[in-house]
Amino acid sequence: MNIHEYQAKSILKRHGVIIQEGIVASTPAEAVEAAKTIQGQTGSQFWVIKAQIHAGGRGKGGGVKVAKSLDEVRTISEKIIGMNLVTPQTGLEGKGVHKVLIAQDVYYPGPTSRLEFYMSILLDRKSGRNVVVYSPDGGVDIEEVAAKTPERIFREEIDPAYGVLPFQGRRIAYNLGLTGSVALKMVSFVENLYKSYLSVDASLFEINPVLKTTDDIILAVDAKVNIDDNALYRQSEILAMRDFSEENPYEIEAGKHNLNFVKLDGNVGCMVNGAGLAMATMDIIKLSGGEPANFLDVGGGANAQTVEAGLKIILEDPNVKAVLINIFGGIVRCDRVANGVVEAYKKLGNIKVPVIVRLQGTNAEEGKAVIDGSGLKVYSAITLKEAADLVNRHVA
Numbered sequence: 001m002n003i004h005e006y007q008a009k010s011i012l013k014r015h016g017v018i019i020q021e022g023i024v025a026s027t028p029a030e031a032v033e034a035a036k037t038i039q040g041q042t043g044s045q046f047w048v049i050k051a052q053i054h055a056g057g058r059g060k061g062g063g064v065k066v067a068k069s070l071d072e073v074r075t076i077s078e079k080i081i082g083m084n085l086v087t088p089q090t091g092l093e094g095k096g097v098h099k100v101l102i103a104q105d106v107y108y109p110g111p112t113s114r115l116e117f118y119m120s121i122l123l124d125r126k127s128g129r130n131v132v133v134y135s136p137d138g139g140v141d142i143e144e145v146a147a148k149t150p151e152r153i154f155r156e157e158i159d160p161a162y163g164v165l166p167f168q169g170r171r172i173a174y175n176l177g178l179t180g181s182v183a184l185k186m187v188s189f190v191e192n193l194y195k196s197y198l199s200v201d202a203s204l205f206e207i208n209p210v211l212k213t214t215d216d217i218i219l220a221v222d223a224k225v226n227i228d229d230n231a232l233y234r235q236s237e238i239l240a241m242r243d244f245s246e247e248n249p250y251e252i253e254a255g256k257h258n259l260n261f262v263k264l265d266g267n268v269g270c271m272v273n274g275a276g277l278a279m280a281t282m283d284i285i286k287l288s289g290g291e292p293a294n295f296l297d298v299g300g301g302a303n304a305q306t307v308e309a310g311l312k313i314i315l316e317d318p319n320v321k322a323v324l325i326n327i328f329g330g331i332v333r334c335d336r337v338a339n340g341v342v343e344a345y346k347k348l349g350n351i352k353v354p355v356i357v358r359l360q361g362t363n364a365e366e367g368k369a370v371i372d373g374s375g376l377k378v379y380s381a382i383t384l385k386e387a388a389d390l391v392n393r394h395v396a
Contacts, residue, residue: 001227002054006101007241008223011200016192018219020211022103024052031077032070034102046105049076053095054246056224057087063097066105073102098245106221110214116221117176118142119190120206121197124157130197132156132164132190136176138209164194178212185218193220200238201231250294250313257309259298266291267395269314269323271307273298273332280384281326288388290395293320307337308344315351322354322394324387329361338367342374354379354394358387 006024013019021042023034035047051063058064063085067073077100086094107114116138124131135153137145145152154175156168169187173179178186189210197205204226211221232239244252254261260275268290272278275297282292294314298306307325314323327337341357358381359367371380381387 001229001232001238001242002246003225003227003238003241004052004054004099004101004243005050005223006052006099008205008225009220011225012193012196012220012223015196015199017189017196018217019223020048020103020106020219020221022048022050022101024099024101025077026081026099028074028077028081031081031100031102032074035067035070035073038102038104042104044104047073048101048103048105049073049080050101050103051080051083051085051097052099052101053085053087053090053097054243055085055087055089055095057089058085061085061087061090061094063087077102095246106211106213106219108214112214112216114214115177115212116209117212118145118208119193119210120204120208121158121194121202122204127157129160130158130194132158132168132172132194134172134176138211142208158194163198164191182212182216182218185216186212189218200225201228201235202226203228250316254296254310254313257306259296259306259310259313261297261310261313262295263317264292264294265319266293267319267321268391269293269296269317269320271296271298271310271314271323271325271327273327277326277328281324284326284384284388285324285391288392288395290322290391293317305340307340308347311341311344311355312348315348315353320353322356322391324391325355325357326387327357327359327361329359329364329367333363334359334361334367335363335370336367338370341378342370342376345374345376345378351377354390356381356387356390356394358382358384 009019025031025034038044047067049065049067051058065076067076080097080100083097084094085097118135118138120133121130133155135145137152158164169190172190173183173186202225206224207220209221211219227238248263250263251261268285270281270292272281278295278297285292296310298310355378357371368380371378379390381390
């Protein structure tokens with residue numbers, strides 16, 4: 001689950017991370033009042049207005065602007081709130097902006113130079129440890145840094161039994177070019193960032209940039225956070241932060257039925273039981289000349305209800321020209337799945353695209369007989385080649 005920048009910063013602040021202070025607003029009038037409050041709290045003469053969406057690259061799309069007066073706060077907020085923001089991470093369809101963060105200006109003049117760093121914490125699945133990934137080149141696309149100057153990206157593996165050890169914090173500060181009291185502040189920043197990461201069962205905490213201000217304060221200017229969905233049962237406070245308007249409606253509906261669903265851009269809907277089988281099925285769809293319209297795993301205990309829910313979600317996509325149901329009968333019998341498909345087909349009614357059902361495993365022949373004898377516009381297959389040929393016939 002993703003959360004917004006302002007929500008992520010509230011978690012950081014709770015654990016002692018210094019942040020760029022800000023207040024979220026849903027209307028231009030609220031934005032102006034937020035700016036007045038921020039000015040009173042921080043003395044900031046300028047403000048940064050940031051669109052709140054679950055995507056990076058907001059500045060490139062016009063979703064981050066500096067306001068130098070309260071009138072500009074209102075004018076800029078009027079333009080950003082309600083806009084459809086297109087960034088490199090949203091795709092061409094963009095995302096609607098419903099809220100803005102009115103943040104203090106932290107790029108003020110001072111006695112020392114201003115520096116920007118990149119820092120993130122994520123799980124390294126190969127080592128089974130959390131790792132701090134950081135770079136002295138913050139404020140730009142980390143992918144670009146990795147491609148052009150990979151030697152500028154550093155990693156620090158964290159032993160889960162001990163957390164961030166003092167020498168690791170000092171090494172991070174050293175690699176970022178910091179010394180003296182500022183280095184000690186960076187050590188504290190890293191330790192508190194790691195506490196924040198652990199506290200919410202995050203799978204990613206990304207701060208870009210981490211800023212050393214001109215008066216030598218280390219703070220988080222931005223914050224991107226992903227939460228491990230499997231831990232949400234014990235993160236009720238975080239679950240309450242969920243913004244359904246940021247999520248794909250198909251995926252929301254699938255979640256209600258405990259279906260693993262990811263929307264894609266193709267023309268062939270697919271339904272399977274098992275993630276590995278799903279990947280193979282999408283390969284078959286591409287080899288047949290089609291493009292997968294989704295990833296949908298109904299799990300090992302597929303029944304009439306889950307098949308109906310999955311089929312309904314797939315058919316709501318206007319781009320779908322055919323549906324391929326590929327089920328391996330291990331835990332569940334193929335004839336039961338076949339009966340579920342027929343039942344769901346009849347219940348949904350008015351299905352205008354062909355449905356191809358490939359059954360293999362326990363009672364596969366009985367399942368094929370159910371499909372063939374249904375009298376519906378449902379086509380059965382036993383082998384992957386048969387399924388591919390049927391898909392090709394209807395999408396070519």
